Amino acid sequence: MNMSATETLYPLHNGIGNMVRALFPESAFFINGLLGLIAVVILTSTLAAVLILLERKVSAHFQVRLGPMRVGFHGILQPLADGIKLIFKEILKPKGADSFTFYLAPMLPLTATFLIMAILPFDHHLQLADPAGGVLYVLGISGLAVLGLLLAGWSSNNKLSLLGAMRAGAQMISFEISLALIMLLIVMLSGTASLREIVLSQQGLIFDWWIFKLPFLGIISFIMYLIASTAELNRTPFDLAEGESELTAGYHTEYSGMGFAMFFFAEFVNMFISAALATTFFLGGFHAPLIGIDFIDPILNIIPGFIWFFGKTFFIVFIYMWFRWTFPRLRIDQLMSLEWKMMLPTNLLLLMMGAVFMVLGWAG
Amino acid sequence: MSDILFYILATVLVILSGCAVSLPNILHSAIALIGSFIITAALYIMLQIELLALAQIMLYVGGIVVFMLLIILLTTGLGVDDKLGRISTWKWISKGMITGLLFTGMLYFFTENSSSLLDQASAKAAPITIDQIGIRLLSTENGFIVPFEVVSLLLLAALVGAVVIARKDAEKKEEQS
Numbered sequence: 038m039n040m041s042a043t044e045t046l047y048p049l050h051n052g053i054g055n056m057v058r059a060l061f062p063e064s065a066f067f068i069n070g071l072l073g074l075i076a077v078v079i080l081t082s083t084l085a086a087v088l089i090l091l092e093r094k095v096s097a098h099f100q101v102r103l104g105p106m107r108v109g110f111h112g113i114l115q116p117l118a119d120g121i122k123l124i125f126k127e128i129l130k131p132k133g134a135d136s137f138t139f140y141l142a143p144m145l146p147l148t149a150t151f152l153i154m155a156i157l158p159f160d161h162h163l164q165l166a167d168p169a170g171g172v173l174y175v176l177g178i179s180g181l182a183v184l185g186l187l188l189a190g191w192s193s194n195n196k197l198s199l200l201g202a203m204r205a206g207a208q209m210i211s212f213e214i215s216l217a218l219i220m221l222l223i224v225m226l227s228g229t230a231s232l233r234e235i236v237l238s239q240q241g242l243i244f245d246w247w248i249f250k251l252p253f254l255g256i257i258s259f260i261m262y263l264i265a266s267t268a269e270l271n272r273t274p275f276d277l278a279e280g281e282s283e284l285t286a287g288y289h290t291e292y293s294g295m296g297f298a299m300f301f302f303a304e305f306v307n308m309f310i311s312a313a314l315a316t317t318f319f320l321g322g323f324h325a326p327l328i329g330i331d332f333i334d335p336i337l338n339i340i341p342g343f344i345w346f347f348g349k350t351f352f353i354v355f356i357y358m359w360f361r362w363t364f365p366r367l368r369i370d371q372l373m374s375l376e377w378k379m380m381l382p383t384n385l386l387l388l389m390m391g392a393v394f395m396v397l398g399w400a401g
Numbered sequence: 402m403s404d405i406l407f408y409i410l411a412t413v414l415v416i417l418s419g420c421a422v423s424l425p426n427i428l429h430s431a432i433a434l435i436g437s438f439i440i441t442a443a444l445y446i447m448l449q450i451e452l453l454a455l456a457q458i459m460l461y462v463g464g465i466v467v468f469m470l471l472i473i474l475l476t477t478g479l480g481v482d483d484k485l486g487r488i489s490t491w492k493w494i495s496k497g498m499i500t501g502l503l504f505t506g507m508l509y510f511f512t513e514n515s516s517s518l519l520d521q522a523s524a525k526a527a528p529i530t531i532d533q534i535g536i537r538l539l540s541t542e543n544g545f546i547v548p549f550e551v552v553s554l555l556l557l558a559a560l561v562g563a564v565v566i567a568r569k570d571a572e573k574k575e576e577q578s
Contacts, residue, residue, distance in 0.1 A: 138428065169531050173455040180463020184435065187470045191428065199474065206471055213463075230531055 073165040077154050081306055086116035088305040092358060099362040126294035131194050138192035143296045145185030146303035152178045157313050158233045160323045160342040171232040172220050183209045186288050193291035201287025204277050211376045212268040218384040219262045222391050223247055223318045236322030243326045248319040251394055258387055259319045266311040267360055274364035275372060312353035320349045407447060414440045428473055435466050452531050
């Protein structure tokens with residue numbers, strides 16, 4: 038916990054970073070930033086491939102199938118084959134579509150995912166940037182994704198796309214409020230809005246994680262975060278925006294080749310980002326789950342933080358996939374009443390109870 | 402370095418703002434507006450007002466422009482109607498000259514009469530952290546900004562009330578039919 042001031046300002050202090058700093062003391066800031074950006078781009082691309090394969094495998098096993106098996110061992114190379122296919126596919130533009138908007142729209146959600154990946158705290162020194170208002174940054178950038186969907190739906194010159202985009206927009210805007218209120222609860226408890234500081238505020242045993250703090254409030258708000266983020270991601274049971282039976286595929290009906298790939302890519306990486314934020318806010322981020330027994334804790338501490346981070350995150354990703362194959366799709370009015378009549382009042386109540394617990398000193 | 406960056410950003414901002422008011426397609430104007438909001442946020446970051454930049458992105462890009470887009474998408478025919486094309490060149494020039502004169506006058510005033518207040522403010526401009534703003538929002542001395550802002554809820558309540566009063570008739574008609 039004894040970090041010097043410079044270390045908290047520039048989290049990019051690691052082996053490679055220090056080496057670059059020793060070799061090129063003057064341009065180290067620039068080189069380190071560039072290296073970090075390249076790392077984020079590589080990580081994001083790899084994650085998309087892994088998540089797409091994982092989704093197909095998990096869904097197959099839920100339905101007692103095998104899923105992709107032909108390409109590589111148990112279909113490991115399947116995302117690569119899909120990617121090559123999508124790159125060489127022709128990008129079709131519907132007649133009467135607005136060219137500029139049509140080509141701009143898929144880039145916005147992708148940009149948003151890259152921007153959010155830059156501030157996720159993967160480990161003590163594995164974070165590209167740590168703005169003091171990290172939570173605000175996350176909420177603001179996710180607006181870009183909504184813009185991308187709306188523009189895609191409009192520019193496709195297709196009624197079904199437009200309907201899908203309007204549904205997606207309305208849904209994402211309304212559930213963002215719930216998400217913001219849950220994040221606000223955690224910001225209030227930890228007393229900081231920077232993601233790294235939020236993780237550091239959960240240092241200690243497993244019972245110091247925010248999910249187990251506050252009698253019952255932590256676990257309730259965690260469950261509500263899962264619901265709200267599933268809706269924010271437009272995943273089943275909230276995938277009205279692309280309900281196949283009603284809207285063919287919603288806002289990305291008219292996209293082919295890389296345009297479609299960008300939406301698909303952003304959707305899957307956003308799932309990872311939501312899970313990573315849940316890990317950061319509730320599950321102690323990169324901290325090992327110490328249980329207070331003398332001979333087990335050191336063994337848990339040997340495992341590096343980013344492995345714990347990815348482990349917890351992929352557990353939550355699995356929960357998202359589990360939801361998808363368990364619940365049927367909601368109607369649009371059910372969705373809206375869930376948000377505005379149940380989630381929002383409950384969130385406000387939780388926030389107030391959290392404040393009361395803070396004043397009483399029960400928060401720990 | 403940061404001077405060059407500022408000039409690049411400012412040029413792009415001016416171009417995008419011009420596009421936002423002059424493009425014939427209203428949706429393209431909205432996209433230009435998004436760009437200009439993001440660049441304004443970048444200028445705030447250069448001034449080390451991080452919270453303002455984040456709030457700018459969150460409220461304007463994530464909130465207001467999304468609502469504007471929803472309204473544009475709900476109305477038909479806005480994408481093709483070129484109303485700006487009907488404005489005559491003479492009107493463009495005359496109104497441009499008036500605006501230009503006002504802008505030049507303002508520029509002249511601020512460069513010639515640089516008040517001591519402005520210089521002092523720019524000299525001691527310290528980065529404002531989120532914590533400082535939070536304390537100012539809620540503190541009992543030199544603060545009380547939150548209670549002041551909460552008063553605006555009254556306006557919202559009045560609006561909702563107006564909608565409720567306006568809706569009653571429609572519901573009655575539905576029951577009768």
